[in-house]
Amino acid sequence: MLMLTKTAKADSELVKRLLKCTVADPEYWSFRRNAVREHSHGMFQYPAMMVPQMQSRLIGEIMAVDGCVHCVYDPFVGAGTVLTEAILRGLDFQGCDLNPLAVLVSRVKAGPFFVEAFGSRWKGVKTRAETDRRREVECEYPGWRKWFTVGVAIKLTRLMRAIRSEDALWSRRFFWVALAETVRLTSNSRTSTFKLHVRPAAEVASRTVDPIAVFAAIVERNLDRLRENATLLDASDRIRRGRYEGQVQVAWGDTSTEDQRNGQAKADLLVTSPPYGDNVTTVPYGQHAFLPLQWIDLDDIEPDISRDFLSNTHAIDSRSLGGIRSGALDEVENVCQRSKSLTRLLRRLRDEPRDRALRVAAFWRDMDKCLLTVLQRLRRNAYMVWVVGERRVANRIIPMHRILAELIESRGGVPVTLLERRIPSKRMAVRNDISETMVRERVLIMRKGVA
Numbered sequence: 001m002l003m004l005t006k007t008a009k010a011d012s013e014l015v016k017r018l019l020k021c022t023v024a025d026p027e028y029w030s031f032r033r034n035a036v037r038e039h040s041h042g043m044f045q046y047p048a049m050m051v052p053q054m055q056s057r058l059i060g061e062i063m064a065v066d067g068c069v070h071c072v073y074d075p076f077v078g079a080g081t082v083l084t085e086a087i088l089r090g091l092d093f094q095g096c097d098l099n100p101l102a103v104l105v106s107r108v109k110a111g112p113f114f115v116e117a118f119g120s121r122w123k124g125v126k127t128r129a130e131t132d133r134r135r136e137v138e139c140e141y142p143g144w145r146k147w148f149t150v151g152v153a154i155k156l157t158r159l160m161r162a163i164r165s166e167d168a169l170w171s172r173r174f175f176w177v178a179l180a181e182t183v184r185l186t187s188n189s190r191t192s193t194f195k196l197h198v199r200p201a202a203e204v205a206s207r208t209v210d211p212i213a214v215f216a217a218i219v220e221r222n223l224d225r226l227r228e229n230a231t232l233l234d235a236s237d238r239i240r241r242g243r244y245e246g247q248v249q250v251a252w253g254d255t256s257t258e259d260q261r262n263g264q265a266k267a268d269l270l271v272t273s274p275p276y277g278d279n280v281t282t283v284p285y286g287q288h289a290f291l292p293l294q295w296i297d298l299d300d301i302e303p304d305i306s307r308d309f310l311s312n313t314h315a316i317d318s319r320s321l322g323g324i325r326s327g328a329l330d331e332v333e334n335v336c337q338r339s340k341s342l343t344r345l346l347r348r349l350r351d352e353p354r355d356r357a358l359r360v361a362a363f364w365r366d367m368d369k370c371l372l373t374v375l376q377r378l379r380r381n382a383y384m385v386w387v388v389g390e391r392r393v394a395n396r397i398i399p400m401h402r403i404l405a406e407l408i409e410s411r412g413g414v415p416v417t418l419l420e421r422r423i424p425s426k427r428m429a430v431r432n433d434i435s436e437t438m439v440r441e442r443v444l445i446m447r448k449g450v451a
């Protein structure tokens, strides 16, 4: 009883604190004027990243009412926005993502922060790449010619060889991230969309890009960003000899099947932004990663990543939430029993082409599996922050926050509050039909409950 009173008090204090932010500025949570990606947040352009300032504020407010937050968990870690904010507060962090590129970027953001050593290693990498005269292309992907001119592919290979010669994994990972961004900017795919979309032949022919110069600019920028992050961590006495002192784990894997590893401490706070729907028709994280991952040694991310993951441009996305649609309408039935909003939505989609309902069903079938794992990873009464986008299927808004809340409640979770924010700028494809639909985000705050 005492416990209940304490958590109820913390909940109402938290709601009060969050509402206070909107008194002076009703659009506070939109972070319109203040969404710059500073220090490590700006190292890589990953799709649909969260606004760091918002995460920081939310983590801070929750820590103010829950004095036992030591470890933050993000089951859809992406480019590690929550990770960076968690370590700046001296917290431990656990994260997971299915996309190897997300895991690589997040691991680099967790350190080490050997700023001087990175600087001197950079000189070596640069010299090796610039003095390499070999002209063969070492890309295992047979279809590379569609996406790269021969000149670009030769230089990307030189960079790849120069990075491979680095003896330390921490160094190679840092440079792989810069190479990933270089590949994105120098390939024949348009950069205005996260989907792979080849430029017209005439544009490819007239374009001049030098991957080594692009890479150099990215490395210099990322070195500055790493230094800024190290300075912040240093100022709060959170790094020793360039290493963050807390525990950070970023796993590569599928959150819906991730086991609670033996002896792993439960997390005290969840902060995450899950995908908006199946990756193929919303944000194609896998497609965005496809070309960069062709030039990176996967073993340097995780030893058991099979190249099947890169067998085609959809291979990662079809393994993500909602990626496999067959059987989904039957399998989602037990999920519907726990969510009135999902049942209603699927009923309304019955008159639409079957594929619409299948997409929604497959996504929620998989999301519900994730919830089971996610809740097991949290300690009792842990707060959860779910940042969810709004999307439409067959011109109907998917009430993502409501379905999510109902499913979490069915597993013992307790609703705390809901914030709404308008998205200041979405870096979606301008011509992509989801761009104008995702203009609002909801921040659903819940608590795990005592089970």
Ligand SMILES: C[S@@+](CC[C@H](N)C(=O)[O-])C[C@H]1O[C@@H](n2cnc3c(N)ncnc32)[C@H](O)[C@@H]1O
Residues within 6 Å of the ligand: 046, 047, 048, 049, 050, 051, 075, 076, 077, 078, 079, 080, 081, 082, 096, 097, 098, 099, 102, 253, 254, 255, 256, 272, 273, 274, 275, 276, 285, 286, 319, 320, 321
């Ligand atoms: C909205 S993004 C997260 C962005 C992140 N919050 C950030 O600020 O960078 C969602 C992430 O979920 C990942 N994802 C999709 N299905 C997954 C699954 N089954 N298990 C783990 N991660 C998954 C995607 O690869 C993507 O990185």
